Structure formats: structure tokens, C-alpha cells
Amino acid sequence: MTVQGCSDYAHGLERDGLLSMVDGEYRATKKGVEFLHDRLVDLRSFVERARREMAFIETTAALAGNTIRSGNKVGLFMEDGVLVAFAGRSSPSSGVAVHDATKGELLAVRSLEGIVALRPGRIIIGRVSPRAAGRRAVPGAAAKRVLRDADEFIVAALDVGGLAAAKELGLRPRIEFGVVPAAVEAAERGVNVLLLAPEERAVEAVQAIEAANAKLEDKIPYESVALS
Numbered sequence: 001m002t003v004q005g006c007s008d009y010a011h012g013l014e015r016d017g018l019l020s021m022v023d024g025e026y027r028a029t030k031k032g033v034e035f036l037h038d039r040l041v042d043l044r045s046f047v048e049r050a051r052r053e054m055a056f057i058e059t060t061a062a063l064a065g066n067t068i069r070s071g072n073k074v075g076l077f078m079e080d081g082v083l084v085a086f087a088g089r090s091s092p093s094s095g096v097a098v099h100d101a102t103k104g105e106l107l108a109v110r111s112l113e114g115i116v117a118l119r120p121g122r123i124i125i126g127r128v129s130p131r132a133a134g135r136r137a138v139p140g141a142a143a144k145r146v147l148r149d150a151d152e153f154i155v156a157a158l159d160v161g162g163l164a165a166a167k168e169l170g171l172r173p174r175i176e177f178g179v180v181p182a183a184v185e186a187a188e189r190g191v192n193v194l195l196l197a198p199e200e201r202a203v204e205a206v207q208a209i210e211a212a213n214a215k216l217e218d219k220i221p222y223e224s225v226a227l228s
Contacts, residue, residue, distance in 0.1 A: 048178065091116070093117070125202050155194050187222075
């Protein structure tokens with residue numbers, strides 16, 4: 001702020017009765033002290049709420065991506081929705097190995113720093129009508145594109161309509177229970193999801209994605225495709 005800006009601000013506080021001029025100096029009035037006290041109480045209450053809601057993780061578990069020795073500095077990466085630690089590989093997020101581990105073993109990591117680099121996965125909502133679910137195959141260009149890209153997605157089947165569509169498409173669902181929240185969580189971890197859903201329940205998935213995106217800085221990209 002400029003000197004003039006400070007002066008104007010002080011005059012405003014004086015007009016509000018929060019400051020007064022005493023012996024050539026601004027002093028807080030009783031009203032000003034009470035105002036400051038109340039704002040500090042509000043600030044302390046906010047900090048306490050934020051502290052309780054924030055998760056300060058001091059130690060975490062990850063899969064060892066290579067051979068790791070106790071005390072090694074490791075880089076942390078999210079691969080296929082799973083946290084993986086690599087010795088000798090730099091990452092925006094790092095830590096220190098608590099014990100020895102070989103590739104694929106569970107590893108405890110302490111002294112965590114930074115944030116794991118992660119881009120959300122994509123969700124395709126494949127809408128299935130009751131008539132399409134009973135056919136031998138789901139026709140059309142949309143279904144062909146879904147099948148062509150299916151290897152890049154894990155499959156989630158919502159309700160019997162989704163299960164029937166997965167069978168007709170020759171796909172094996174990895175998610176069959178708690179489907180909508182599980183699909184959103186998978187996407188938040190960077191995993192692409194093909195969510196097969198009955199037409200009447202597709203809006204449920206859209207609403208869940210939109211609710212998650214309202215809280216995310218990096219939004220989950222999604223599209224809704226009619227498979228019939």
C-alpha cells in the first residue's frame with residue numbers, strides 16, 4: 001500500500017470509531033479492540049476447524065516400483081490408481097523408505113514432501129436402453145468406438161442393465177458394487193473408467209461427477225454416449 005492509501009484507510013477506521021488520534025498517534029478505541037478481539041476469535045475458530053479437516057500425513061504406504069533400501073529417498077507416483085515408490089527417480093512428491101522392499105512389496109514411506117503429480121482419469125458413461133441390453137450385440141458407431149478404446153478403461157457395470165451390456169460387449173467389469181462413487185474415485189486417481197449404465201440411471205452418474213468436479217481443481221473429463 002502507498003502512504004496515501006494507508007492514510008485513507010486509517011481515516012476510514014477513525015470514521016468507523018475503531019481508531020482515534022491521541023497525542024499525534026492513532027490508538028485503537030475500545031470499540032476497535034473489541035472488533036479486533038472478535039475477528040481474532042473468528043480466525044482462531046477457522047484455523048481449528050481447518051486443522052481438524054486437513055489430513056496431515058506423516059507416513060504412507062506405497063508399492064515398491066523397484067528394489068528399495070531402508071533410508072533411500074524415493075519418488076512417489078500414481079500408477080493405475082495405486083501409489084508406487086521408486087528409488088532413484090525424481091518426483092514432485094518424495095519421501096524416505098522406512099525399510100527394505102523389493103519390487104511389488106508394500107513399503108512404508110516417511111518424511112513426505114510435495115504433492116503427487118496426478119491428472120484425473122476420463123469417464124465414459126455408456127447409456128444402455130432395456131431393449132439394447134437384451135440383444136446379441138450393441139450396434140452403432142458409438143459402441144464400436146467404446147470397444148476400440150476399451151483396453152484403456154476399467155469397466156464399471158451399474159445395475160443389471162450395465163452387467164448385461166458388458167456381457168454383450170464381451171467386457172469383464174472390475175467394478176460391480178458401489179459403482180458410481182467407485183468410478184468417481186478411480187477417475188480422481190487418474191484411472192479411465194467406462195461406466196455402463198441403464199439409461200434411467202445415467203443422470204445419477206453425471207450428478208456424482210459434477211459434484212466431485214465442484215471440489216476439484218483439475219476436473220474429471222467425461223462424456224455420455226448412447227449405446228443403442
